[in-house]
Amino acid sequence: MTAGSDGPGELLAQAVRLREAGHHDEARAQLLGLRGRFPDDAQVAYQTAWVHDSLGLEAEAVPHYVDALAGTGLSEEDRRGALLGLGSTYRTLGHHAEAVATLSDAVAAFPDDNALKTFLAMALYNVGRAHDGMRLLLTVLAGTSADPDIVGYRGAIEHYAQDLDAVEGAG
Structure with a gap:
């Protein structure tokens, strides 16, 4: 054109x-x-x-x-990039609730995009939802890392990502 x-x-x-x-x-x-x-x-x-x-x-x-x-x-790629850009920009500006909303919608639209999940985790931290952010980051880490030290503990990391407060053998 x-x-x-x-x-x-x-x-x-x-x-x-x-x-x-x-x-x-x-x-x-x-x-x-x-x-x-x-x-x-x-x-x-x-x-x-x-x-x-x-x-x-x-x-x-x-x-x-x-x-x-x-x-x-x-395009789908540019839409994903625009969502990440807007969410990240909201976060940078201190508009944390808008960042969470934008990035949550983005993760719903692009559930396999780990960059979106990572930025969402940071925004969740900023709105006082550190537990949710940590869970999301641990899930991304366990699912993507090729580091042998992480791979060796993948099962444990995935388990604790679902329940950070779990205590084995307590009681």
Whole structure:
């Protein structure tokens, strides 16, 4: 697709290349221009959010993430990335309840994504649900680690992930 009345096309691709090359300020300027021209384009909104996050402008990233997720046209991978970005950004800004809600929805939509689970665990900690966060992290660790020291205790880690307060032989 070419830039013009049909969509952002090559201009969006150029802005993404700028961001990927570390030229965040240039990418931001180009993406903000594209947002003005294509306010309903979910991909433009997502890339604009991403570049704001890359620049440490988290508060400015939020509305772009929200618009991207409210729109249509994101691939599953980009939708996952936008959910992670928004949830993580909420957490960074101290909006912990919003982070938990966003990341919980993301984990429900993408149950095999361990990065989402890890960010959710951090947000759970921030809202005083350390037990739930620890359970989630232990489950991810047990299920993904190839470290022989972890693998050797996988069964125990999985057991305690389900019941951190279990005491064997008590009574």
